[in-house]
Amino acid sequence: MKEEMSPLCDSGIARSLQGMGAVKPSKKMGEQTIAFDTLPRVVGAYTIVGKIENEGPLSGSFHQVITDNLWGENSWEKAEAKMMGVAVEEAIKAAGWAKKDVDVFLAGDLLNQNITADYTARKLGLPFLGLFGACSTMAEGLIIASILVDGHFAHRVVASASSHHETAERQFRFPTELGVQRPMSAQWTVTGVGAAAVASPEVVSESDKKSRNRISITHATIGKVIDLGVKDSADMGSAMAPAVTHTILRHLQDLNRTMDDYDLIVSGDLGHVGHKVSQQLLREEGLEPGENYTDCGILIFDQNKQDTHAGGSGCGCSATVLLGHLLKKMQEGVYRRILFVGSGALFSSTSFQQGESIPGIGHAVVLESAYSS
Amino acid sequence: MKEEMSPLCDSGIARSLQGMGAVKPSKKMGEQTIAFDTLPRVVGAYTIVGKIENEGPLSGSFHQVITDNLWGENSWEKAEAKMMGVAVEEAIKAAGWAKKDVDVFLAGDLLNQNITADYTARKLGLPFLGLFGACSTMAEGLIIASILVDGHFAHRVVASASSHHETAERQFRFPTELGVQRPMSAQWTVTGVGAAAVASPEVVSESDKKSRNRISITHATIGKVIDLGVKDSADMGSAMAPAVTHTILRHLQDLNRTMDDYDLIVSGDLGHVGHKVSQQLLREEGLEPGENYTDCGILIFDQNKQDTHAGGSGCGCSATVLLGHLLKKMQEGVYRRILFVGSGALFSSTSFQQGESIPGIGHAVVLESAYSS
Numbered sequence: 001m002k003e004e005m006s007p008l009c010d011s012g013i014a015r016s017l018q019g020m021g022a023v024k025p026s027k028k029m030g031e032q033t034i035a036f037d038t039l040p041r042v043v044g045a046y047t048i049v050g051k052i053e054n055e056g057p058l059s060g061s062f063h064q065v066i067t068d069n070l071w072g073e074n075s076w077e078k079a080e081a082k083m084m085g086v087a088v089e090e091a092i093k094a095a096g097w098a099k100k101d102v103d104v105f106l107a108g109d110l111l112n113q114n115i116t117a118d119y120t121a122r123k124l125g126l127p128f129l130g131l132f133g134a135c136s137t138m139a140e141g142l143i144i145a146s147i148l149v150d151g152h153f154a155h156r157v158v159a160s161a162s163s164h165h166e167t168a169e170r171q172f173r174f175p176t177e178l179g180v181q182r183p184m185s186a187q188w189t190v191t192g193v194g195a196a197a198v199a200s201p202e203v204v205s206e207s208d209k210k211s212r213n214r215i216s217i218t219h220a221t222i223g224k225v226i227d228l229g230v231k232d233s234a235d236m237g238s239a240m241a242p243a244v245t246h247t248i249l250r251h252l253q254d255l256n257r258t259m260d261d262y263d264l265i266v267s268g269d270l271g272h273v274g275h276k277v278s279q280q281l282l283r284e285e286g287l288e289p290g291e292n293y294t295d296c297g298i299l300i301f302d303q304n305k306q307d308t309h310a311g312g313s314g315c316g317c318s319a320t321v322l323l324g325h326l327l328k329k330m331q332e333g334v335y336r337r338i339l340f341v342g343s344g345a346l347f348s349s350t351s352f353q354q355g356e357s358i359p360g361i362g363h364a365v366v367l368e369s370a371y372s373s
Numbered sequence: 374m375k376e377e378m379s380p381l382c383d384s385g386i387a388r389s390l391q392g393m394g395a396v397k398p399s400k401k402m403g404e405q406t407i408a409f410d411t412l413p414r415v416v417g418a419y420t421i422v423g424k425i426e427n428e429g430p431l432s433g434s435f436h437q438v439i440t441d442n443l444w445g446e447n448s449w450e451k452a453e454a455k456m457m458g459v460a461v462e463e464a465i466k467a468a469g470w471a472k473k474d475v476d477v478f479l480a481g482d483l484l485n486q487n488i489t490a491d492y493t494a495r496k497l498g499l500p501f502l503g504l505f506g507a508c509s510t511m512a513e514g515l516i517i518a519s520i521l522v523d524g525h526f527a528h529r530v531v532a533s534a535s536s537h538h539e540t541a542e543r544q545f546r547f548p549t550e551l552g553v554q555r556p557m558s559a560q561w562t563v564t565g566v567g568a569a570a571v572a573s574p575e576v577v578s579e580s581d582k583k584s585r586n587r588i589s590i591t592h593a594t595i596g597k598v599i600d601l602g603v604k605d606s607a608d609m610g611s612a613m614a615p616a617v618t619h620t621i622l623r624h625l626q627d628l629n630r631t632m633d634d635y636d637l638i639v640s641g642d643l644g645h646v647g648h649k650v651s652q653q654l655l656r657e658e659g660l661e662p663g664e665n666y667t668d669c670g671i672l673i674f675d676q677n678k679q680d681t682h683a684g685g686s687g688c689g690c691s692a693t694v695l696l697g698h699l700l701k702k703m704q705e706g707v708y709r710r711i712l713f714v715g716s717g718a719l720f721s722s723t724s725f726q727q728g729e730s731i732p733g734i735g736h737a738v739v740l741e742s743a744y745s746s
Contacts, residue, residue: 026575027525028476032500034526075727103401104595111721112485114505115729118598118719122732127405127595129513129736130719132487132503140502144517151524152400153407171723202399222477222500225491346491346503348484350544354448356488359495363502 027150030254032221032247034143036150039216042142042367043199043208044095046087047324049316050165050191052308056301061325062192063090069166069191077111080164080193081119084109087195088124088160095156095197102126103154106144108137109162109315110189111171112348116162126158135240135269136223137161138194138319139342139363143220145198146365155203162193163314172349173233185235187271187297187313188306194319212370213331219366221251225346227359233352237274237297237310240343240360244270245281247341247362259287263335266326267362268318268343269297271311296321318342330369338367400523403627405594405620407516409523412589415515415740416572416581417468419460420697422689423538423564425681429674434698435565436463442539442564450484453537453566454492457482460568461497461533468529468570475499476527479517481510482535482688483562484544485721489535499531508613508642509596510534511567511692512715512736516593518571519738528576535566536687545722546606558608560644560670560686561679567692585743586704592739594624598719600732606725610647610670610683613716613733617643618654620714620735632660636708639699640735641691641716642670644684669694691715703742711740 029035048064064086071079084107092099105124107117108131121128133140141159148154166176168189174180198217201209208214226246230239244267252258259265270278275295282289296318297311312321322340329335342365347358402408421437437459444452457480465472478497480490481504494501506513514532521527539549541562547553571590574582581587599619603612617640625631632638643651648668655662669691670684685694695713702708715738720731 025525026528028527077723077727108505110486112723113483113507113719113721115719115721115724117505118732119724119729121598121734122600122719125597128598128734129517129595130505132481132490132505134486144502147520147524147526151520151526152398153520153524154401155399222502224498225494225501227495346486346488346495348486348488350450350485351488351492354450356492359491361494361501 032250033254034220036146036218038150038201039218040146040149041199041204042196042215042217043204044091044197045323045327046090046094047194047320048083048087048192049320052306053190053192053300056306058300058321058325061328062320063324069164076164076166077115080116080162080167083193084116084120084160084162085123087193088120088158091158091195091197095199097156097197099124102156102158104129104148104157106131106141106157107160108132110134110168133342133361133363134344134346135313135315135318136342136344136361136363137315138322139340139365142196142217142365143222143363146217146220149198149200155200157198158195159198160193160195161315161319163189163316165189165191168314182309183234184309185273187237187269187310188301188308189314190300190312190317190320192316192320194323196323214370215327215330216368217365218368219255221247221254221364223247223362225359225361227357229357231357233358235273236313236345236358237271238277239345239358241270241274241277241281243360244341244343244362245278247364249285251339251364259289259293262292262337262339265293265339267295267341269313270295270343271297271313272303273310330367333371336369336372340365340367405623406627407593409519409590409592411523411574412591413519413522414572414577415569415588415590416577417464417570418696418700419463419467420567420693421456421460421565422693425679426563426565426673429679431673431694431698434701435693436697442537449537449539450488453489453535453540456566457489457493457533457535458496460566461493461531464531464568464570468572470529470570472497475529475531477502477521477530479504479514479530480533481505483507483541506715506734506736507717507719508686508688508691509715509717509734509736510688511695512641512713512738515569515590515738516595516736519590519593522571522573528573530571531568532571533566533568534688534692536562536689538562538564541687555682556607557682558646560610560642560683561674561681562687563673563685563690563693565689565693567689567696569696587743588700588703589741590738591741592628594620594627594737596620596735598732598734600730602730604730606731608646609686609718609731610644611650612718612731614643614647614650614654616733617714617716617735618651620737622658624712624737632662632666635665635710635712638666638712640668640714642686643668643716644670644686645676646683703740706744709742709745713738713740
C-alpha cells in the first residue's frame with residue numbers, strides 16, 4: 001500500500017485522525033522515505049578527530065583532537081576502538097544520560113567484521129545492533145536510531161561510526177608505511193569518530209524541548225545500491241556519486257520538495273571528484289545544484305594546503321563533519337534544515353581483486369534546528 | 374515553497390490529540406526486550422543449502438540444494454551472492470509479492486564488508502540496510518524487520534543472511550584446499566542462505582490471517598556483547614555461549630517467563646561444545662535446561678556420521694535451520710512457540726592476530742504459530 005505523493009497536509013491530517021484509534025497510518029512517504037511524527041531529538045553529540053583533520057578549514061569544530069593516531073595503544077585498530085568508546089561515553093554525558101539508561105547502541109565502521117564497533121560494544125555493555133553501510137554508516141545509524149525512538153521501541157539510542165586513516169589504508173589499499181603514491185582522485189580516509197545520542201520526546205525535558213539548541217530528525221530516505229561500473233578503488237567518489245544522486249532525487253520526489261527547501265544538502269564523502277560527477281548527474285535530471293550543495297569530504301580538508309588530494313572519506317568523515325561542524329552551525333541558526341546524505345562504497349579487497357566494480361549507496365536524513373519553526 | 378517544521382502540516386492536530394491523553398506507550402519490556410503489538414508476520418521464506426547440509430538429519434527440510442559450491446560461478450564469493458539473490462527472490466515470490474513492493478531489504482553475511490549482501494542488494498535494486506551481527510545476523514534482520522513493520526515504517530521487508538563454507542574458511546582460518554586438520558571443537562561453516570519476507574498486518578489477506586500456516590513475531594531481545602576471554606577461533610561455540618545464555622536469562626526475566634513457556638529454545642550455532650557451556654551457565658543461574666533447549670548447529674549435522682566435528686556454524690546455519698526446518702515444524706503444529714537466539718562471534722582475522730579474545734552476542738526472537746492461539 002504505497003502512499004500517493006498527494007499533498008503532505010492531507011496525509012498528515014489523515015495520520016492524526018487515524019491516530020485517534022483507527023488503523024495506524026503508515027509513516028512511509030512515496031517510495032523510499034519515512035516521516036518521523038514524533039521528531040526524534042539529537043540531544044548529545046561528540047566527535048574525535050586526528051591531527052590533520054583539525055588542521056583543515058573546520059579546525060576547532062570538533063570536540064576532541066588526538067595528536068597521535070595510536071593514542072597510547074599498541075595497534076591502530078585498538079586506537080580506533082578507544083576513540084569510539086570515548087566518543088560514545090561523552091555523547092551519553094552530553095545528553096545528560098547515565099550509560100545504563102541507553103536502550104540500544106548502534107554502530108559500524110570500515111574494518112573487517114566491524115571490529116571497532118564490536119569491541120566498543122563489548123566495553124560499553126549496552127544492547128548492540130551492528131550496522132554496515134561503509135561510509136554511509138553514520139546516516140544508517142541515525143535512521144535506525146530514529147526508527148527505534150519514533151516507533152516507541154526505545155527512548156535513548158546512541159549511534160556511532162568511525163574510521164581511521166592507518167587501519168583503513170592498510171586493509172583496503174596499502175599500509176601507509178609503504179609510502180605508495182596516491183593518484184589525485186584518491187581521497188584521504190579521515191581518522192575520526194562521531195557519536196550521537198537520539199532521544200524520544202518522552203525523555204526530553206520541557207526546557208530542552210524549547211531550547212534554541214534543539215535538533216530534530218524529521219525524515220529519512222533509505223538508499224538503493226547503485227553501481228555504474230567504476231572499478232578504481234582510488235576513485236570512490238565517482239563510484240558513490242550515482243547512488244547519492246539517486247537518493248537525493250528520490251527524496252525530493254517523495255516529499256515533493258526542491259533542493260531550495262534545504263539550507264544545505266551535504267553528501268558524506270564524494271570528495272571533489274565525486275561531487276562534480278553528482279552535480280553533473282543532477283543537471284542531467286533537470287536540477288541545478290546551487291551553493292547549498294556540498295560534501296563533508298570537501299569541507300574537512302583544504303585541497304590546496306593539505307596533501308589530501310580529492311578530499312576526505314571514511315565513516316568518520318561524514319560523522320565528524322555532521323556531528324562536529326554542522327550541528328553547531330544549526331544550533332547557531334546558520335542552517336535551519338539540512339539534508340545529510342551519507343555515502344558508502346560497498347566493496348572489499350576480495351571483491352576488488354576478483355574484478356568486481358564498486359557499488360555505492362546513499363542514505364539521507366533530514367535534520368531541522370529550532371530556527372526552522 | 375518553504376515548509377514549516379515537519380511532519381509538515383500535522384503538528385498541531387497531532388499534538389492536540391496527544392494532549393487528549395493518547396501518548397503512545399513504550400514497546401520496551403524490562404531491560405532489553407521489545408513487544409510487537411501488531412504481530413509482524415513471516416509470510417514467505419526460502420532456504421538454499423549445499424550438499425553436505427542436506428545429507429544431515431534435516432535432509433529434505435530446505436527449499437533448494439546446490440550440489441556444487443561454485444554453482445556455475447568463477448568464485449565462491451560470487452556463488453554465495455548468487456545464492457542470496459535467488460533466496461530473496463524466491464522468498465518474495467513465496468510471500469506473493471512483486472519485487473517492487475518490497476520497502477526495505479535487510480541483509481548481512483560473514484565476508485569482509487558484507488559483500489554477499491552488498492552485491493545482492495545491487496542486483497535486487499531495493500532500498501537496503503546492511504547489517505553485521507556475524508552468525509546472529511538472521512536474528513538481527515528479523516528484529517529490525519519486525520521493528521520496521523510494527524512501527525509502521527514499512528509494510529513489506531525481506532531479511533536475509535548467508536554463509537559459505539569455502540568463502541568463510543579461507544577468510545577466517547585456512548583455505549580449504551590446504552587441508553589443514555581441524556580440532557574437534559571446531560564447527561563446520563554451513564553453506565546456506567535463508568531469506569524471510571516479513572509483513573505488516575495491513576498487507577496480509579484476511580484468509581492468510583486465519584491460515585494455520587501463519588507465523589508471527591511477538592517479541593525480540595537485543596543482546597549485549599559479552600566476552601569471557603576465549604581466544605581460540607576453532608572454539609567459537611564456547612566464545613558465544615556466555616552471550617547467548619545472558620540473552621536467554623534477560624529475555625525470561627523481562628517477560629517474566631520460564632524456559633517451559635517455549636516449546637523450543639534454539640540458539641544459532643553454539644554447536645555441541647558451546648551448547649554444553651551454555652547449559653552449564655544456565656544451571657549456575659538456577660535453571661535446568663530441558664529437552665526443549667537445543668542449537669541449530671547441533672540439529673543440522675550428524676556428529677557421528679558427518680565429518681563436521683562440533684556442529685554447524687555460520688549465518689547460514691541458523692538462517693536455514695529456522696526458515697527451512699523449524700518454520701515447517703511450526704506450521705505443522707509441532708512447535709507453537711519458539712525462542713530463536715541467533716549467536717554471533719564478533720571477531721576478524723586482524724583482531725585475532727592481534728591477540729584479542731572473541732566477543733559474542735545473542736539476539737533473541739520469539740516466533741509463534743497459529744497453534745499457539
